[in-house]
Amino acid sequence: xxxxxxxxxxxxxxxxxxxxxxxxxxxxxxxxxxxxxxxxxxxxxxxxxxxxxxxxxxxxxxxxxxxxxxxxxxxxxxxxxxxxxxxxxxxxxxxxxxxxxxxxxxxxxxxxxxxxxxxxxxxxxxxxxxxxxxxxxxxxxxxxxxxxxxxxxxxxxxxxxxxxxxxxxxxxxxxxxxxxxxxxxxxxxxxxxxxxxxxxxxxxxxxxxxxxxxxxxxxxxxxxxxxxxxxxxxxxxxxxxxxxxxxxxxxxxxxxxxxxxxxxxxxxxxxxxxxxxxxxxxxxxxxxxxxxxxxxxxxxxxxxxxxxxxxxxxxxxxxxxxxxxxxxxxxxxxxxxxxxxxxxxxxxxxxxxxxxxxxxxxxxxxxxxxxxx
Numbered sequence: 001x002x003x004x005x006x007x008x009x010x011x012x013x014x015x016x017x018x019x020x021x022x023x024x025x026x027x028x029x030x031x032x033x034x035x036x037x038x039x040x041x042x043x044x045x046x047x048x049x050x051x052x053x054x055x056x057x058x059x060x061x062x063x064x065x066x067x068x069x070x071x072x073x074x075x076x077x078x079x080x081x082x083x084x085x086x087x088x089x090x091x092x093x094x095x096x097x098x099x100x101x102x103x104x105x106x107x108x109x110x111x112x113x114x115x116x117x118x119x120x121x122x123x124x125x126x127x128x129x130x131x132x133x134x135x136x137x138x139x140x141x142x143x144x145x146x147x148x149x150x151x152x153x154x155x156x157x158x159x160x161x162x163x164x165x166x167x168x169x170x171x172x173x174x175x176x177x178x179x180x181x182x183x184x185x186x187x188x189x190x191x192x193x194x195x196x197x198x199x200x201x202x203x204x205x206x207x208x209x210x211x212x213x214x215x216x217x218x219x220x221x222x223x224x225x226x227x228x229x230x231x232x233x234x235x236x237x238x239x240x241x242x243x244x245x246x247x248x249x250x251x252x253x254x255x256x257x258x259x260x261x262x263x264x265x266x267x268x269x270x271x272x273x274x275x276x277x278x279x280x281x282x283x284x285x286x287x288x289x290x291x292x293x294x295x296x297x298x299x300x301x302x303x304x305x306x307x308x309x310x311x312x313x314x315x316x317x318x319x320x321x322x323x324x325x326x327x328x329x330x331x332x333x334x335x336x337x338x339x340x341x342x343x344x345x346x347x348x349x350x351x352x353x354x355x356x357x358x359x360x361x362x363x364x365x366x367x368x369x370x371x372x373x
Contacts, residue, residue, distance in 0.1 A: 011046045015054035023063055023074055034064060034072040140338050145171045146178025146191030147259050148287040149325060150308045150358050151222050155342075162345055162354075166338040172287060174258035179210050182328060188339060190328040193224070193259035197266040202324050207372050215331040216372045219343055220324060222355070223362040225307040226260065227319040229292055234316040238302045241267055241320070244278045251280035252291050252300035260288075263321065264304050307360030322362075331371060343367055 022028040035043065040051035055072055058064040066072045110118075144152065156168040173181060178190035196205040207216050230238050236249060241264075244251050254261040268275055275281045280300060285291050289312070291303035296313040310317035333339055345351050347367025355363045 011044055012050045012053040012057070015040060015044055015046075015051065016057045019054070019058060020061075020063065028074050030074050032074045034074065036071060140165045141167045141169050142338055142342065143169050143171075143186070143188045144178075144191065145173050145181035145187035145189075146328075147175040147193055147325070148172040148289075149191055149221070149224070150288070150306060151325070151355060151361060151363075152191055154355065154358055158354075159342070162351070163338060163341045166341060168342075174255055174286075175262070176206070176257040179206060179328065182330070183210055188329065188333060191221070191325065192328060193263075193323050193325045195259070195263040195266055195323070197270070203326055203328070204372055207328065211372075217329045217331050217334045218370045218372060219327040219329065219334075219346070220365045220368045221327050221346070221363075222325050222366060223322050223364075224325050225319055225360040226263070226304065226321050226323055227307060227310075227317050229295055229303045229305050229310040230316040230318070231295060231298075231301060232314060232316055234318075236301055239318045241271065242273065244302060245273060248301075249279060250299070250301045251278050251283070252294040252303040253281055253284050254288075254291065254304065255284040255286055258286075259323075260304055263323070308358055311359050334369070343369060 019028070019034065028034075034055075037048050037051045037055075040046070040054070041048055044051070055064060055066065059066060063075055064072050065075050144156075146152075152168075152170065156170050159166050159168050171178075171181070171187070175190075175192035175194045178187060178192055181187035182190040192203055192206070194203050194206045196202070199205055203218065207218070228238055228241075228243075230236070236243075236246070238244070238246075238249060243249065254264070265275070283294075283300070285294065285303075288305040288309035291300075291305045292309040292313040292315055294300040295303055295315055304320075307317050307319070329339060334343060344367070352363045352366050355361070355366060
């Protein structure tokens with residue numbers, strides 16, 4: 001598509017969206033006459049073909065009618081006050097706003113992968129700011145609580161496509177917070193990657209302490225790459241945990257109870273590094289995206305987080321550890337839909353290939369399930 005064609009397409013969508021909104025909000029009533037093609041071309045400084053295309057789209061949606069010789073009117077069969085009609089119009093409006101944004105971004109030179117990544121980041125931020133842990137009324141919802149993770153976000157966005165009807169409701173509370181929610185019956189699935197300094201293992205000691213005598217399922221989602229996130233080119237030469245205590249290095253931390261924070265604190269203690277020597281240690285963020293954003297926007301020089309988050313913001317990354325990220329559920333829950341369907345889907349080779357679009361992960365063991373005790 002050339003630049004002129006892209007501009008015209010963007011304009012016709014703007015015209016259709018404006019008229020759609022006026023109908024939804026009641027400013028245009030059934031039977032109202034709409035501007036002529038000539039009037040639209042003057043108002044929008046566009047071609048007649050662009051204006052005609054906008055009306056054609058609205059006709060296809062049943063919103064307007066154009067009887068021969070009588071101009072274009074709002075369809076007389078639209079019951080705007082009706083709840084179903086409003087819901088349909090609102091959905092159509094949202095879809096076309098999204099398409100307008102997509103077209104604008106493509107015209108600006110971004111590819112589909114970059115656009116999807118930016119939407120995931122924005123959605124993740126709003127999910128944290130407007131977290132709603134109330135369960136949905138249907139039985140096909142999996143309530144997730146736990147550590148922030150890019151693969152979990154991907155699953156939430158794609159699960160209904162691969163397992164129709166199943167919905168993943170997210171609450172990023174940190175690994176410990178997720179296990180507590182599972183113990184209290186507020187979650188069906190917890191995501192965790194908790195390092196135990198005494199046994200030098202992940203997750204198992206915490207599960208045994210929080211669920212004594214209970215048989216728990218440990219479902220592998222991925223092996224993740226965790227390391228130091230720094231500015232592009234790493235201008236301060238930050239490559240080791242010890243470098244975080246250098247004068248002038250501003251650090252951004254994860255919140256207490258997150259698996260990343262547990263690993264960091266254990267590593268600092270093992271190496272005899274005082275957190276008091278790290279500038280910004282008390283600055284806590286709830287997600288890997290927020291850590292990366294602080295660095296990308298120049299408010300911090302380094303943070304500990306996922307390679308995928310560093311990649312999303314075009315930042316530097318130094319690998320420190322590869323860790324298992326596991327989904328925890330009560331044994332009896334794994335045989336019930338929709339959790340059984342999710343576990344089965346994860347274990348498929350085709351599913352692992354689908355997940356492999358996320359950088360910084362190894363999904364070769366996805367879906368493999370073990371039990372404690």
